[in-house]
Amino acid sequence: MNQDYNPTELLAYVAAGLLEDNKSAFIGTGLPMIAAMLAQRTHAPHLLIIFEAGGIGPQVPVLPISVGDSRTFYRAVSASSMHDVMSVSQAGYLDYGFLGAAQIDPRGNLNTTVIGEWSHPRVRLPGSGGANDVGSLCWRTIIVMRQDRRRFVEQLDFLTTPGYLDGPGARERAGLPGGSGPYRVITQLGVYGFDEQSCRMTLLATHPGVTVDDIQANSGFELIIPAEIGTTEPPPPKIRQLLREIDPTGMVIGK
Amino acid sequence: MNVLQTGQGELIGWHDPDEHRAWVAAQKSRALKDKRTTIQEAVAEYVHDGSLIACGGFGHIRVSMTAIYEIIRQRKRDLTLCGKTAVHDSDILIAAGCVGRIEVAYAFGHELRGLSPASRRAAESGRCQIVAEISNAGYQWRFLAAAMGLPFVPTRVMLGTDTLAYSSARVVEDPFSGKPIAVLPACYPDVVLMHVHRCDRYGNSQVDGIAIEDFELARAARRLIITTEEIVDEATIRSEPWRTLIPYYLVDAVVEQPGGAHPTLMPGQYYFDEEHIGEWLRLSKTDEGAGEYFDRYVYGAADFSEYLELIGGAAQIEYLRQVELLEAPLRAPWLEDKR
Numbered sequence: 267m268n269q270d271y272n273p274t275e276l277l278a279y280v281a282a283g284l285l286e287d288n289k290s291a292f293i294g295t296g297l298p299m300i301a302a303m304l305a306q307r308t309h310a311p312h313l314l315i316i317f318e319a320g321g322i323g324p325q326v327p328v329l330p331i332s333v334g335d336s337r338t339f340y341r342a343v344s345a346s347s348m349h350d351v352m353s354v355s356q357a358g359y360l361d362y363g364f365l366g367a368a369q370i371d372p373r374g375n376l377n378t379t380v381i382g383e384w385s386h387p388r389v390r391l392p393g394s395g396g397a398n399d400v401g402s403l404c405w406r407t408i409i410v411m412r413q414d415r416r417r418f419v420e421q422l423d424f425l426t427t428p429g430y431l432d433g434p435g436a437r438e439r440a441g442l443p444g445g446s447g448p449y450r451v452i453t454q455l456g457v458y459g460f461d462e463q464s465c466r467m468t469l470l471a472t473h474p475g476v477t478v479d480d481i482q483a484n485s486g487f488e489l490i491i492p493a494e495i496g497t498t499e500p501p502p503p504k505i506r507q508l509l510r511e512i513d514p515t516g517m518v519i520g521k
Numbered sequence: 522m523n524v525l526q527t528g529q530g531e532l533i534g535w536h537d538p539d540e541h542r543a544w545v546a547a548q549k550s551r552a553l554k555d556k557r558t559t560i561q562e563a564v565a566e567y568v569h570d571g572s573l574i575a576c577g578g579f580g581h582i583r584v585s586m587t588a589i590y591e592i593i594r595q596r597k598r599d600l601t602l603c604g605k606t607a608v609h610d611s612d613i614l615i616a617a618g619c620v621g622r623i624e625v626a627y628a629f630g631h632e633l634r635g636l637s638p639a640s641r642r643a644a645e646s647g648r649c650q651i652v653a654e655i656s657n658a659g660y661q662w663r664f665l666a667a668a669m670g671l672p673f674v675p676t677r678v679m680l681g682t683d684t685l686a687y688s689s690a691r692v693v694e695d696p697f698s699g700k701p702i703a704v705l706p707a708c709y710p711d712v713v714l715m716h717v718h719r720c721d722r723y724g725n726s727q728v729d730g731i732a733i734e735d736f737e738l739a740r741a742a743r744r745l746i747i748t749t750e751e752i753v754d755e756a757t758i759r760s761e762p763w764r765t766l767i768p769y770y771l772v773d774a775v776v777e778q779p780g781g782a783h784p785t786l787m788p789g790q791y792y793f794d795e796e797h798i799g800e801w802l803r804l805s806k807t808d809e810g811a812g813e814y815f816d817r818y819v820y821g822a823a824d825f826s827e828y829l830e831l832i833g834g835a836a837q838i839e840y841l842r843q844v845e846l847l848e849a850p851l852r853a854p855w856l857e858d859k860r
Contacts, residue, residue: 295632318657319579320731327847331795332632334582334606336788336845339731347732348579349665352658356677375682379654384687390644390651392630394684395606399658402678425683440681441692441701515856517633 269474271501273454274519275509276473278304279501280452281364281410290314291362292355292400295333296518297410298364299326303512304505316360318396320346329513333396352396355403358443363404365397367411369422372466372487374409374429374448376401377422384424394426401427402442406449413453418485430465455481457498461490471496525701526692528685530653533601533624534573534663534708535689538670541709544743549770555722556775560748560825563774564591567712567744568600574620575603575664575742576610577715578785579733580632581793584610585748587781587825588714593617594819601652603710604628605660605734608637609785609798615640615649616811617819624653624689626660631802634795634855639805654687655679659705661734666707668740673704713742716782717767718790719751724772725758725765730788732766739767748776750790780829780838791841795853797832802855 281301287310321338330337339345367376382388429448451458456472468490513519578584601622611628614620616639643649666674679685695702720726784794804810822828843849
């Protein structure tokens with residue numbers, strides 16, 4: 267593929283584009299931070315960024331390493347607590363939540379706990395962290411992850427964070443907040459939403475140069491492929507320059 | 522209340538609220554007394570083999586590393602750790618053989634820096650047993666229940682997932698809405714180790730920046746060891762009482778240790794020491810390497826002040842202060858590997 271941007275820059279640009287001005291977003295380490303910072307520096311200057319350790323409404327100067335880093339409450343409106351931010355999330359104040367995952371299933375359920383059996387892990391991963399909380403409590407969850415057949419799986423090894431569980435109405439039946447759930451999945455190949463009737467993952471757009479065959483070949487489950495599919499817009503030079511300012515050491519964006 | 526589901530995780534740190542009240546009445550002094558001591562004495566007195574311990578702060582933020590290193594130095598064994606976003610603390614306590622059991626909200630990872638080689642090896646080989654899963658919000662609400670003297674708190678997280686199925690939580694029918702709701706059992710750690718910016722000799726403590734979950738955790742702790750950058754006069758505390766996060770009656774020991782959170786971040790004072798964390802991540806790829814780290818930085822240093830000399834002393838802390846204040850660029854060896 268002949269392109270002058272790297273794949274992470276594209277992901278950050280696409281993710282940032284989903285965030286709206288004057289809305290709130292629960293932000294995790296890495297790419298979500300870059301996306302939120304880019305959104306704030308472009309179309310969403312009044313995006314309310316919230317971090318799980320208590321940073322509320324910061325003007326993040328440079329990419330934090332951790333969600334508890336001092337940069338997460340730099341020029342913030344409040345340096346608060348986890349109890350506070352998780353409680354306001356539970357009360358419905360958080361519009362968007364960003365998550366990553368090691369595995370995702372067709373209904374947007376996520377695994378970040380273990381590969382293999384829980385009692386005999388082949389790979390032990392960090393666990394929920396705040397992911398289950400974000401996936402349970404935010405109105406719309408955006409998932410950013412790498413896509414291949416081992417990561418897009420029909421059956422998770424462990425269901426860490428709720429997507430639509432086993433289908434329409436399942437979240438509400440389980441007691442999760444009504445009307446919340448996964449909104450978009452962004453991978454290195456394309457952007458997905460969820461079918462309203464079945465709650466199954468649906469292709470919305472491919473990235474430049476990616477075919478529908480590439481999309482399906484890199485999924486371990488059947489994706490819904492509608493007749494009309496968009497193509498994402500590559501990051502323009504001005505955006506790429508902003509991304510370099512946000513992440514000057516290339517911690518997340520890379521070279 | 523109608524119980525709809527019972528998590529299969531082991532219930533750790535729970536006490537009947539009346540049992541806890543009786544314990545507080547008998548064991549927690551309300552006397553305004555000088556609690557200054559050394560970290561050697563505080564750890565020897567309050568951390569016992571088999572204790573359930575928890576650390577204040579979060580990940581690599583404001584962790585009482587002076588207490589952690591002392592626990593390793595005193596070769597405490599069979600500890601159970603509250604893995605409440607436990608990162609560097611859990612990684613080295615597990616690698617050193619002090620912690621054999623953990624309840625996990627977040628562990629075995631170093632956020633952007635990657636996974637923890639040492640504690641992952643221990644988890645995957647069974648050397649460290651995972652007793653239960655939980656989420657970050659879930660864990661701090663377990664401490665909130667304890668802080669409130671309640672047997673549990675209700676929440677809407679974890680429902681419908683394996684995180685709940687492998688936790689010690691239960692799902693009940695909410696008597697008001699009739700909807701299913703998760704109830705999280707209170708958790709009272711036997712000992713909590715917490716590093717603060719300043720406190721007085723009695724333990725009245727202030728923290729700058731985010732409190733994370735230390736308000737709740739300090740109140741859930743049965744024993745609370747406060748380590749501090751600085752001991753200030755009682756008058757300083759009383760001149761701005763609204764800044765006190767932790768009042769003295771919660772505190773059992775006060776230890777002054779400037780730089781006591783290194784290599785973790787102390788808000789406003791020093792940034793993560795990524796060179797040191799990177800050295801740990803590199804060495805801990807093997808058990809021998811981890812042993813080399815402990816020989817050099819823990820057993821090889823009589824106390825934390827000696828350790829601070831080994832990592833570069835005042836010059837290094839000054840550099841980390843400049844990084845924290847955005848006055849110097851970050852040096853991070855793991856970053857070079859990524860690029």
